[in-house]
Amino acid sequence: MDIRKQILNFKDYSRNTSTMANLKDTYDFEQIESHYQKEWDDKQTYFVETSTENSKNKFYCLSMFPYPSGQLHMGHVRNYTISDTIARVAKLEGKQVLHPMGWDAFGLPAENAAIKNNVPPADWTYKNIDNMRNQLKRLGLGVDWTKELATCHPEYYKWEQWLFTEMYKKGLVYKKESVVNWDPVDQTVLANEQVIDGKGWRSGAPVERRKIPQWFFKITDYADQLLDDLDELEHWPEGVKAMQRNWIGRSQGAQVKFQLSAADASLPLPADTQALEVFTTRPDTLYGVSFIAIAPEHTLSRLAAQKNADLQDLIDRMARMKTSEADMATLPKEGYPTPFTATHPLTGETLPVWVANYVLADYGSGAVMCVAAHDQRDWEFATKYDLPIKPVVSTGDEWDYTEAALTDLGTLINSAEFDGLTSADAKAKICDKLEAETKGFSKIEYRLRDWGISRQRYWGSPIPMIKCESCGDVPVPKEDLPVQLPNDVEFTGEGGSPLAQHATFKHVNCPTCNKPAERETDTFDTFMESSWYYARYTCPRFEDGILSESAKDWTPVDQYVGGIEHATMHLLYSRFLHKVMRDFGYVKSNEPFTRLLCQGMVLSESFFRESDKGEKIYINKLDVDFERDEKGQVIKATEKSTGLPVSLGALEKMSKSKNNGVDPNTLINNYGADTVRLFSMFAAPPEQTLEWSDAGVEGASRFLKRFWKLAYQHLETLEQTEGLDVASVDKMDPKAGELTPAQQEMRLNTHTALQKVTDDYVRRQSFNTGIAALMKLSNQIGAFEETDTQSIVVRHEAIKTLTALLSPIAPHICSEVWTALVGTDLMQETWPVLDESALKTNTITLVVQVNGKKRHEMQVAADASKEDIEKEALSNETVQRFMDGKAPFKVIYVPGRLVNVVVK
RNA sequence: GCCGGGGUGGCGGAACUGGUAGACGCGCCGGAUUCAAAAUCCGGUUCUGGAAACAGAGUGCGAGUUCGAUUCUCGCCCUCGGCACCA
Numbered sequence: 001m002d003i004r005k006q007i008l009n010f011k012d013y014s015r016n017t018s019t020m021a022n023l024k025d026t027y028d029f030e031q032i033e034s035h036y037q038k039e040w041d042d043k044q045t046y047f048v049e050t051s052t053e054n055s056k057n058k059f060y061c062l063s064m065f066p067y068p069s070g071q072l073h074m075g076h077v078r079n080y081t082i083s084d085t086i087a088r089v090a091k092l093e094g095k096q097v098l099h100p101m102g103w104d105a106f107g108l109p110a111e112n113a114a115i116k117n118n119v120p121p122a123d124w125t126y127k128n129i130d131n132m133r134n135q136l137k138r139l140g141l142g143v144d145w146t147k148e149l150a151t152c153h154p155e156y157y158k159w160e161q162w163l164f165t166e167m168y169k170k171g172l173v174y175k176k177e178s179v180v181n182w183d184p185v186d187q188t189v190l191a192n193e194q195v196i197d198g199k200g201w202r203s204g205a206p207v208e209r210r211k212i213p214q215w216f217f218k219i220t221d222y223a224d225q226l227l228d229d230l231d232e233l234e235h236w237p238e239g240v241k242a243m244q245r246n247w248i249g250r251s252q253g254a255q256v257k258f259q260l261s262a263a264d265a266s267l268p269l270p271a272d273t274q275a276l277e278v279f280t281t282r283p284d285t286l287y288g289v290s291f292i293a294i295a296p297e298h299t300l301s302r303l304a305a306q307k308n309a310d311l312q313d314l315i316d317r318m319a320r321m322k323t324s325e326a327d328m329a330t331l332p333k334e335g336y337p338t339p340f341t342a343t344h345p346l347t348g349e350t351l352p353v354w355v356a357n358y359v360l361a362d363y364g365s366g367a368v369m370c371v372a373a374h375d376q377r378d379w380e381f382a383t384k385y386d387l388p389i390k391p392v393v394s395t396g397d398e399w400d401y402t403e404a405a406l407t408d409l410g411t412l413i414n415s416a417e418f419d420g421l422t423s424a425d426a427k428a429k430i431c432d433k434l435e436a437e438t439k440g441f442s443k444i445e446y447r448l449r450d451w452g453i454s455r456q457r458y459w460g461s462p463i464p465m466i467k468c469e470s471c472g473d474v475p476v477p478k479e480d481l482p483v484q485l486p487n488d489v490e491f492t493g494e495g496g497s498p499l500a501q502h503a504t505f506k507h508v509n510c511p512t513c514n515k516p517a518e519r520e521t522d523t524f525d526t527f528m529e530s531s532w533y534y535a536r537y538t539c540p541r542f543e544d545g546i547l548s549e550s551a552k553d554w555t556p557v558d559q560y561v562g563g564i565e566h567a568t569m570h571l572l573y574s575r576f577l578h579k580v581m582r583d584f585g586y587v588k589s590n591e592p593f594t595r596l597l598c599q600g601m602v603l604s605e606s607f608f609r610e611s612d613k614g615e616k617i618y619i620n621k622l623d624v625d626f627e628r629d630e631k632g633q634v635i636k637a638t639e640k641s642t643g644l645p646v647s648l649g650a651l652e653k654m655s656k657s658k659n660n661g662v663d664p665n666t667l668i669n670n671y672g673a674d675t676v677r678l679f680s681m682f683a684a685p686p687e688q689t690l691e692w693s694d695a696g697v698e699g700a701s702r703f704l705k706r707f708w709k710l711a712y713q714h715l716e717t718l719e720q721t722e723g724l725d726v727a728s729v730d731k732m733d734p735k736a737g738e739l740t741p742a743q744q745e746m747r748l749n750t751h752t753a754l755q756k757v758t759d760d761y762v763r764r765q766s767f768n769t770g771i772a773a774l775m776k777l778s779n780q781i782g783a784f785e786e787t788d789t790q791s792i793v794v795r796h797e798a799i800k801t802l803t804a805l806l807s808p809i810a811p812h813i814c815s816e817v818w819t820a821l822v823g824t825d826l827m828q829e830t831w832p833v834l835d836e837s838a839l840k841t842n843t844i845t846l847v848v849q850v851n852g853k854k855r856h857e858m859q860v861a862a863d864a865s866k867e868d869i870e871k872e873a874l875s876n877e878t879v880q881r882f883m884d885g886k887a888p889f890k891v892i893y894v895p896g897r898l899v900n901v902v903v904k
Numbered sequence: 905g906c907c908g909g910g911g912u913g914g915c916g917g918a919a920c921u922g923g924u925a926g927a928c929g930c931g932c933c934g935g936a937u938u939c940a941a942a943a944u945c946c947g948g949u950u951c952u953g954g955a956a957a958c959a960g961a962g963u964g965c966g967a968g969u970u971c972g973a974u975u976c977u978c979g980c981c982c983u984c985g986g987c988a989c990c991a
Binding site for chain 2: 069189190191193237240328329330331527566567569682699700705764773845889892894900
């Protein structure tokens with residue numbers, strides 16, 4: 001079980017100079033793939049020493065590590081093929097490539113399996129890891145397995161516990177009450193996904209919101225840095241950066257104080273709630289405030305509910321809601337008036353105080369000032385309850401306030417001495433006035449909330465804190481780390497966390513005063529493990545600290561590849577911990593991931609028929625017969641076993657429940673890893689969704705067979721030519737002597753492809769178009785049938801180039817072809833060198849348009865002058881026909897592209 | 905609801921900086937090979953009209969900017985991802 005057992009002994013293999021293998025006449029992927037996978041393992045081809053020296057030319061390529069569910073799925077295949085391709089390109093470019101793999105091994109599924117099958121989570125997880133590692137290896141990934149780590153291993157979580165205690169000492173950790181989903185029947189805390197329609201997934205009981213003390217990281221201390229440093233991330237998708245900016249949600253506004261009074265003498269205001277502090281991003285609309293709204297969980301709401309059964313009902317219903325923002329935002333607006341009023345700080349006006357279900361208790365103070373005229377949510381609420389709508393901003397145009405709120409900025413009206421000011425000026429001036437009268441001040445607020453890291457679960461890293469009656473919260477000292485998870489635990493899914501129920505885990509002596517104390521039984525949020533693993537990969541067995549010097553040299557990650565679903569949380573938390581580790585002196589950079597590629601999901605068609613009860617029964621594609629029309633469109637589908645008609649469902653993310661998953665293992669058995677990799681990379685650009693297609697896989701397989709045959713036939717021709725052998729051809733210069741036009745064209749095609757594929761792989765990361773260019777080159781090589789010596793040399797260059805360029809995608813077949821063609825180890829080779837001279841041509845094709853429509857194509861000399869080109873274009877018969885006898889009004893010439901003749 | 909993607913032939917996709925819409929692959933159609941089939945090879949394949957040459961239309965919908973828009977702007981529709989305890 002110990003992952004250190006995975007470390008292999010290194011042998012010193014010299015460069016492979018084995019004698020050239022003759023290719024077999026058929027492509028035997030099984031034999032080739034197992035041979036090279038073994039060879040790479042034996043030679044430790046992908047091992048990299050994470051030394052300072054090597055770091056000067058380093059390339060750290062990382063894919064988001066998988067949760068070890070036990071089954072590799074196509075999403076994994078896609079993710080790891082993308083990162084593997086990028087890593088292999090970098091290796092061919094001569095870089096020191098670190099491409100590690102590990103396991104995000106803590107999480108709910110292991111506990112669920114424990115409850116269901118009575119298997120200890122550790123056993124279940126380690127077994128899954130073994131399975132998945134074997135499956136991953138069959139993909140032929142160029143991964144340095146000596147760097148493997150699993151987050152559930154005590155040697156990993158030890159250091160994260162230690163980091164937590166250091167953060168605690170630096171004041172970055174605090175404890176506060178926070179809401180969880182509570183299942184009153186199972187007496188346990190539920191994750192959001194375990195709450196279905198407001199009910200516990202196992203008990204079916206209505207879930208309650210309950211406040212319990214939990215640990216938080218002060219990520220908000222880093223909010224400005226997290227926001228500002230996004231500008232450094234040139235190679236991140238703009239969309240992801242935008243999502244992070246919105247998530248952090250920095251906004252400039254004002255904190256305004258409203259004095260309260262109680263209208264009902266029997267419900268006096270509590271001593272500590274004589275005023276409400278609200279935050280607004282629109283202080284310019286302060287004169288338009290028509291009411292104040294408070295959250296249902298607010299102290300005043302509960303107070304008011306004592307005299308209002310309907311309000312109490314609303315509060316109860318809200319207490320049964322899930323804690324998610326999406327649920328809150330889609331709720332129809334609902335509220336009740338309270339017997340409290342507020343005084344407008346500037347006008348002295350009396351304003352009603354309402355309870356409103358759209359006010360979030362956890363944001364700010366749980367109260368907002370409502371400007372019905374200029375905020376859409378306030379407007380909806382005001383319209384429903386007939387509250388006043390007071391316009392105080394004008395854009396100069398007429399506005400119908402019975403239709404919607406006017407949310408644009410403008411010029412102030414009905415705002416006393418501020419009338420006529422722009423919204424921007426008014427914001428500042430109103431803040432000044434509030435400040436002068438001590439009724440408010442300007443303030444920056446963030447949407448970002450502190451990161452709650454406590455989970456009431458077993459299968460996570462224990463939070464290393466001890467609660468002592470006399471010393472308070474005491475972090476576990478370094479020498480006592482890690483706080484290990486006990487194995488003797490029972491799983492029932494009831495009664496809360498198994499750790500809290502464990503006989504001895506909880507009971508310890510205080511590290512400070514040695515009196516009996518209680519250990520924290522909550523574990524870390526699993527985002528914790530995934531927020532620093534990339535740094536630990538650089539020194540996974542380092543025993544003297546969280547990170548060795550390697551981490552300074554080998555971070556940041558140069559290329560990170562993973563799913564778009566991690567755009568906000570995982571990436572934000574990682575960026576946060578990276579900055580913390582930087583401030584502690586363990587890494588040097590500001591940001592953990594220099595370049596980010598977010599790959600799309602893998603989708604496939606789903607098929608179903610409806611049962612008598614009207615439920616959808618999903619049927620695997622393999623169990624369906626199809627009838628198609630002459631365009632290949634499915635016109636009829638029936639279930640093989642029953643003959644019943646089957647409906648075509650949507651194109652959906654592969655999942656068990658939709659029965660539309662494709663098993664990578666079966667595919668590798670049938671077609672080989674190279675075909676599966678090729679299809680995954682060819683079928684769509686990496687960041688878009690990928691639609692699975694059996695026919696497409698067949699196509700990828702056919703291409704590899706054609707490629708094989710091309711190489712095989714080339715070698716045959718070569719051997720049959722007198723005076724030639726592979727070794728001599730490989731040393732001959734393809735551009736020596738006069739080339740025939742066909743040979744010149746072949747070289748043009750080869751180097752055009754080389755140029756395009758290099759650009760597609762490296763700059764654009766557009767692998768599908770790169771592969772398309774290679775398929776085109778392959779077709780061109782197939783059409784080049786000359787057999788004279790010079791042509792063989794030209795073809796040799798073409799096939800060698802094709803092999804090298806295809807190798808990051810299909811490494812096994814290319815290794816075998818390369819060995820036969822060149823005799824060296826392709827994995828030790830470098831990227832082909834572009835011959836600029838091969839790209840030169842004498843003539844170019846130009847398009848001639850009339851009024852923007854293509855009407856003619858013409859060949860011109862590459863160095864023809866603008867005048868000559870325009871003259872020739874205008875003299876063309878077709879062009880003249882479309883000019884309809886009129887004189888050209890304007891002629892637009894785009895060099896190398898087109899001539900556009902404009903007539904009126 | 906808020907934030908961020910996506911929408912192009914029968915299908916997946918290409919067109920990179922506003923300049924030939926449909927590269928490459930799949931499917932389909934025709935042909936070669938075969939006793940036959942599979943496999944393989946060759947040719948065709950956006951739609952409409954036309955025998956063809958050719959013409960017209962066409963990138964989710966509606967407007968706009970431009971000599972020229974899949975690409976830029978504005979307004980919609982559909983769809984996918986995230987929304988803080990799935991990872």
